[in-house]
Amino acid sequence: MANLIVDERDQKFTLYEMLEVEKLCDYERYADFSADMFDMILTEAQKLAVEEIFPTLAESDKQGCRLENGQVHVPECFHRAYKLFCEAGWNCMSFPQERGGQGLPFIMRIAAHDWFVHNFAFVSYPGLGEGAAHLIEVYGNEAQKEKYLPNMLSGQWGGSMCLTEPGAGTDVGNLSTKAVRQSDGTFKLQGTKIFITAGDQDLTENIIHPVLARIEGDPAGTKGISIFLVPKFLVNEDGSLGKRNDFAVAKIEEKMGIHGSATCLINFGDSNDCTAELLGEERQGMKIMFQLMNEARIATGLQGLTSASTAYLHALQYAKDRLQGSSLMEFKNPDAPRVAIIEHPDVRRMLLWMKANVEGMRALMYYTTVCGDKAGCIKDEAEAEKWLGIVEVLTPIVKAYCTDIGFRVTETAMQVYGGYGYCSEYPIEQFLRDEKIASIYEGTNGIQALDLVGRKMGMKKGTYFMNLLGEMNGTVTRYQGNPTLKPLTDDVLQAANILAEMAMFFGSSAKAGKFLIPVGNAYPFLMMMGKIVCAWLLLWQAGIAQEKLVRLCSDKGVDSADADALLALIRENKDAAFYDGKVKTAKYFIKHVLPEVEATAKAIKSEDLSIMEIAQESFTS
Amino acid sequence: MNTVVCLKQVPDTETLIKIAGTGIATDGIKWVISPYDEFAVEEALKMKEKMKAGNVTIVSLGPDRAIESIRTALAMGADTAVHVNDAAYYEKADPFATAAALAAAVKGLEYDAVFLGKQAMDDDSGQVPAMLGELLGIPVVTQVIKIEVADDKSKASVTREVEGGHALLDVSLPAVFSAQKGLNEPRYASLPGIMKAKKKPVDVKKAADLGVSDGPKTVVKELSLPPARQAGRIIQGDDAKAKAAALAKALHDEVKII
Numbered sequence: 001m002a003n004l005i006v007d008e009r010d011q012k013f014t015l016y017e018m019l020e021v022e023k024l025c026d027y028e029r030y031a032d033f034s035a036d037m038f039d040m041i042l043t044e045a046q047k048l049a050v051e052e053i054f055p056t057l058a059e060s061d062k063q064g065c066r067l068e069n070g071q072v073h074v075p076e077c078f079h080r081a082y083k084l085f086c087e088a089g090w091n092c093m094s095f096p097q098e099r100g101g102q103g104l105p106f107i108m109r110i111a112a113h114d115w116f117v118h119n120f121a122f123v124s125y126p127g128l129g130e131g132a133a134h135l136i137e138v139y140g141n142e143a144q145k146e147k148y149l150p151n152m153l154s155g156q157w158g159g160s161m162c163l164t165e166p167g168a169g170t171d172v173g174n175l176s177t178k179a180v181r182q183s184d185g186t187f188k189l190q191g192t193k194i195f196i197t198a199g200d201q202d203l204t205e206n207i208i209h210p211v212l213a214r215i216e217g218d219p220a221g222t223k224g225i226s227i228f229l230v231p232k233f234l235v236n237e238d239g240s241l242g243k244r245n246d247f248a249v250a251k252i253e254e255k256m257g258i259h260g261s262a263t264c265l266i267n268f269g270d271s272n273d274c275t276a277e278l279l280g281e282e283r284q285g286m287k288i289m290f291q292l293m294n295e296a297r298i299a300t301g302l303q304g305l306t307s308a309s310t311a312y313l314h315a316l317q318y319a320k321d322r323l324q325g326s327s328l329m330e331f332k333n334p335d336a337p338r339v340a341i342i343e344h345p346d347v348r349r350m351l352l353w354m355k356a357n358v359e360g361m362r363a364l365m366y367y368t369t370v371c372g373d374k375a376g377c378i379k380d381e382a383e384a385e386k387w388l389g390i391v392e393v394l395t396p397i398v399k400a401y402c403t404d405i406g407f408r409v410t411e412t413a414m415q416v417y418g419g420y421g422y423c424s425e426y427p428i429e430q431f432l433r434d435e436k437i438a439s440i441y442e443g444t445n446g447i448q449a450l451d452l453v454g455r456k457m458g459m460k461k462g463t464y465f466m467n468l469l470g471e472m473n474g475t476v477t478r479y480q481g482n483p484t485l486k487p488l489t490d491d492v493l494q495a496a497n498i499l500a501e502m503a504m505f506f507g508s509s510a511k512a513g514k515f516l517i518p519v520g521n522a523y524p525f526l527m528m529m530g531k532i533v534c535a536w537l538l539l540w541q542a543g544i545a546q547e548k549l550v551r552l553c554s555d556k557g558v559d560s561a562d563a564d565a566l567l568a569l570i571r572e573n574k575d576a577a578f579y580d581g582k583v584k585t586a587k588y589f590i591k592h593v594l595p596e597v598e599a600t601a602k603a604i605k606s607e608d609l610s611i612m613e614i615a616q617e618s619f620t621s
Numbered sequence: 622m623n624t625v626v627c628l629k630q631v632p633d634t635e636t637l638i639k640i641a642g643t644g645i646a647t648d649g650i651k652w653v654i655s656p657y658d659e660f661a662v663e664e665a666l667k668m669k670e671k672m673k674a675g676n677v678t679i680v681s682l683g684p685d686r687a688i689e690s691i692r693t694a695l696a697m698g699a700d701t702a703v704h705v706n707d708a709a710y711y712e713k714a715d716p717f718a719t720a721a722a723l724a725a726a727v728k729g730l731e732y733d734a735v736f737l738g739k740q741a742m743d744d745d746s747g748q749v750p751a752m753l754g755e756l757l758g759i760p761v762v763t764q765v766i767k768i769e770v771a772d773d774k775s776k777a778s779v780t781r782e783v784e785g786g787h788a789l790l791d792v793s794l795p796a797v798f799s800a801q802k803g804l805n806e807p808r809y810a811s812l813p814g815i816m817k818a819k820k821k822p823v824d825v826k827k828a829a830d831l832g833v834s835d836g837p838k839t840v841v842k843e844l845s846l847p848p849a850r851q852a853g854r855i856i857q858g859d860d861a862k863a864k865a866a867a868l869a870k871a872l873h874d875e876v877k878i879i
Contacts, residue, residue: 002635032816040692040815048809089812102812574649 003050004313005306006114007358009578011042014363015111017544019370024105027377038108042115048088049115052081057119060260061430067252072200072262078122082203086155090116091126092133099137099145100153105373107366110302114362117299117306120434121260125158127299128198131292132159132210136229139280139288147235148208158204161292162193162211162230162266169195170447172286173222177213177268179276187228187276189213189247190269195441199264200232200249206241207232210292211268211276212285225285228276230268246273257433293442294395298369300442301398304406305361307435311413311428312354319347319416341416350416354409356589359541359582360534361402367537368394389464390471393456394533400448400523401530403438410435449522452529457503465503472496472536479543484583488590492539495532495594498601502528505605520611521604528600535586535594542586545579552576622675622774624665625730626699627723627737627753628658630683630690634742643841644712654690657738659807660800665736666698667805668770675733676700680726682719684708688823695818696810702823703730710828715837720752725831727757732795733774739764739799750799760796766803770794 015021015038022035060075067073085091093109095101116123133152136144151157168175177191189211193199200207209230218224234242246269253263268274280288319342327343330336341347368391375387414421414428421428439445457465473496480489502525509517518525553560553576558569570577632638632650639646654662665677679694679702681687691702703726705711710722727735735757740747754761766787767780776793782801810818828834856871858864872879 034819036689036692037815037819040689040696040810040818041812043693044696044810044812044815084809087811088809088814093812102816104812 002317003046004317005049005054005118005310006046007309007313008042008046009574010359010362011111011114012039013541013545013578013582014359014366015107017548018363018541019107019366021105021107021370021373024107024370024373024377029377030103030105033104038111041104041108041112044088045090045112045115048084048090049118052084053116053119053122056081056122056260058427058430060119060121061257061434062259064259065252065262067200067249067262070248071202072249072252072264074125074201074203074262075121075260078125078260079203081122082125082155085116085126091130091155092153095133095137095153099149106376107369107373110298110365110369113299113302114306114309114365117302118310118431119260120303120306120438121258124258124261125198125201125203126155128161129155129157129159129204131161131296132208134295135210135227135279135288135292136208138291139227139284140229144229144277144279147239148229148231151206152208156204157206157208158198158201160196160198160207160209161289161296162196162199162209163289164195165192166194170444172212172289173220173225175212175214175225177211179213179215179226179228181215187213187215187278188269188272189228189230189274189276190272193266193268195253196264196266197261197441199262199266201262205233206235209247209266210279212289213276215282218283222286224283225289226282227279227285227288229279230274230276234275245275246271256436257430258437296442297395297399297448298365300438301361301365301400301402303438304402304404304435305358305365306406307431307438308354308358308361308402308406308409311410311431312351312358314427314431315354315413315416316342316351319351347416350412352585352588353593354412355581356538356585356593357405357409357534359585360538360589361405363537363541364394364530364534365398365402368398386464386467389460390468392459393452393464393468396448396452396456397526397530397533399442400439400445400452400526401534403435404445404527405530407432407435407439445526446523449526450519452526453506453518453522457506462503462507468533469496469500472532475536475540475543479539479546482543482546484546485539485543488539488542488587491590491594492532492535495535495597498597499529499532502601502604509607514607516609516612517604517607520609524600524604528597531593531597535590538586538589542583545582549576549579549583552579622668622672622733622770623678623731624668624675625678625680625727625732625735626658626661626665626694627680627727627735627749628662628690628694629655629681629719629738629741629743630687631655631741631743638846640844640846643844645844652686652689654693655738655742657740657742657800657802659738660802660804661736661738661798662694662697662699663805663807664768664798664800665734666808668734668768669698672770672774676731678702678730678732680723680730681705682707682714682722682726683711691823692815692818693810695821695823696814697808698814699821701821704823704825705828705831706825707828710833713837715839716746716748717752717839718833718835718837720749720756721835722828722831722833723749724753724756725828725833726826727753729831734770734777734795735759735797737797737799739801750797754797757795757797760792761799762790762792762796763799764801765798766801768798768804 024030025033056077059077063075065072065074089102092101093104094106097103136148165175179187179189211228211230212225214224215226236242248267249264250267251265320340322341323338324341326336327339371387372391375384378384410432417428420426476489476493479485506518550560558565570580630652633653636650669675669677677699679691679699681691682705691704705722705726750763751761762779764782765779766782768777770777776791778791781788856864856868858867
């Protein structure tokens with residue numbers, strides 16, 4: 001089966017030619033690895049994705065999940081995929097080797113999962129297990145690590161994340177699940193959690209649920225929240241499974257998409273006997289949760305990217321195959337042959353818009369992740385902090401920008417398919433249904449925007465944000481001497497200046513007491529910043545590609561300024577086609593998408609607050 | 622039980638093949654283990670697991686790039702490898718030259734069985750298994766879909782695919798077995814397997830190191846792509862009867878098969 005999931009060449013270009021991830025192996029922490037090992041990992045990830053994971057996508061959507069006698073049954077086809085996934089170790093790529101993981105840099109985990117996450121319903125099961133295991137690995141005591149980690153890392157036991165309640169979603173401090181202290185040091189939980197992804201399944205013999213709750217007597221709000229481990233089956237001293245813990249799945253949600261993912265409502269402690277262990281320290285629940293949330297936000301952004309990537313490659317193939325209409329050049333000739341729709345300008349516009357967004361998002365996702373990996377390796381504290389600061393600033397953008405643009409790319413893919421795209425016989429409508437949730441969960445995109453504007457921009461008095469601007473300017477400086485790229489570097493520089501100006505504008509608005517300006521415009525600002533960051537990263541890619549293209553031309557004795565000769569080379573040489581495509585993609589994005597930031601900046605600077613001025617009564621007659 | 626698996630690196634079956642002279646253009650090709658050889662690797666690994674002892678050695682003739690496929694087989698679980706890395710020899714190698722190089726490499730190893738695919742997915746000649754058996758002086762069973770080895774490793778009961786049915790036979794060991802689809806389901810390489818593969822020994826040899834001097838017995842004179850498939854034709858007619866008549870007429874008059 002052909003690969004319509006990830007453009008391999010783009011992935012490798014971003015990893016090696018742009019971000020030089022093989023240099024991570026120079027650090028002691030990753031000295032065991034090498035570029036050829038990374039290649040093998042990506043090859044195997046592709047193989048598993050194409051042969052096993054993608055084929056379960058449509059089937060699991062049709063079959064969905066069932067709740068029978070309190071037990072959730074996932075789609076049948078997930079069982080084999082889950083076994084293969086965990087046996088090969090894809091569920092614990094970045095866990096330390098001494099704990100049974102692979103100890104890989106996080107970028108390899110992200111790059112491998114770039115192949116898997118298009119089937120988010122499937123990936124949610126090993127993914128939630130991995131997330132819960134990660135919490136235990138970081139915050140658990142030694143006894144908890146020994147008790148839970150080996151079986152969780154082998155995939156024998158699963159996990160979840162029980163946070164949301166009917167009255168506490170975005171406002172998590174409002175939660176009412178209570179924990180009652182027992183004489184033996186454990187707790188009994190009571191309460192209801194909703195929207196719990198992978199809250200139950202029949203893939204694993206046990207499930208370890210991290211649950212947020214308030215110990216009786218602790219203060220209201222987020223400060224009084226603790227986090228607990230609640231296994232489905234209690235684990236005996238000898239490691240064997242004991243009695244079924246006192247909680248029950250009351251229902252699974254009927255949803256628009258990800259039908260293979262069981263979204264559970266769980267009642268804890270109906271018989272007053274739900275045993276829970278404290279994880280970490282009391283009242284540290286939010287802090288611990290946020291550690292997971294930051295990674296979960298990156299992973300959710302990946303859902304946006306993978307949906308877009310898969311949808312784009314499907315639409316591209318369709319546009320090359322589908323014959324409809326004749327060439328515009330032959331509009332006077334009624335007998336002109338029909339052509340593939342990729343020849344029509346409007347279809348090309350959609351395809352290039354999709355390509356630019358997919359590649360920009362992949363660059364954003366991988367860049368952010370590599371910054372985190374570098375921060376984890378660099379001994380110099382100030383430099384490590386610089387990279388970690390950039391991760392802080394970019395995380396809400398990765399989450400919100402990639403999920404919203406991911407949805408729009410997927411929607412555009414449907415447009416390329418035309419009426420067939422709207423029909424379930426073709427895969428796009430499922431991609432679209434499955435992706436939508438990504439802008440909502442793991443902190444809605446509105447919350448991400450507030451996180452960016454309210455917390456991240458001002459961190460360390462804005463130093464982290466300024467460091468990011470510094471990196472952008474570095475790229476502009478590097479390529480502004482290149483005549484082909486000069487018009488693009490000028491535009492990116494101008495956009496980076498707008499970004500800096502808007503940050504100052506928000507700062508002075510807040511100082512002047514006009515805090516509704518940054519708050520009300522946080523989301524448009526986030527999307528504007530996402531475009532600017534992607535334009536910068538695409539420019540960086542174009543710079544590398546342009547230099548390589550020129551070198552390739554001179555190797556082949558082709559004059560790169562001779563358009564016909566260059567086109568002839570592109571037609572027969574894959575590298576030339578790829579590099580020239582990179583330059584054209586960046587040019588398109590910078591010339592056609594980036595100008596949108598000027599409109600956003602203008603709107604924000606107008607200080608217009610219609611959104612607040614309009615009375616609730618006036619929203620409808 | 623010690624086994625040897627001969628594998629060939631071939632273009633991925635999705636590759637769009639372009640002819641270049643008497644060979645194919647290799648730029649931009651994605652290389653993989655020939656799918657039938659993957660069955661061979663899997664069978665050797667299963668046998669080792671079943672017998673709970675022995676080594677699986679990979680032998681491959683190919684240029685530098687073949688190491689990627691060798692490492693993949695090592696990541697699946699094979700123990701060691703011999704890479705006959707000789708681009709000049711490989712470029713010209715026909716099935717005989719290939720079998721000669723493989724046989725020379727295998728001769729230096731300890732083995733109870735040799736596995737390989739029934740044919741390589743690139744040129745599909747299917748001659749190497751028989752030639753290899755001949756050169757090693759041991760029996761060959763081709764198109765194997767099931768193998769059971771006696772506990773004392775003296776013989777194997779084999780099911781092979783033959784036209785219209787299956788043939789069951791016993792063969793004394795050591796022997797060469799060529800794998801047919803259906804023999805097993807090859808495993809995926811695991812991440813720990815990939816990491817271990819890097820440290821497993823690969824013995825690199827030139828054809829001359831193995832004392833192989835015989836060149837190819839055949840010469841490729843010309844290579845061409847099969848003719849492009851003609852577009853299908855929809856038989857027209859007012860009703861089923863008319864369409865059936867038109868179809869029968871076309872089959873009789875044009876295709877001349879009825």
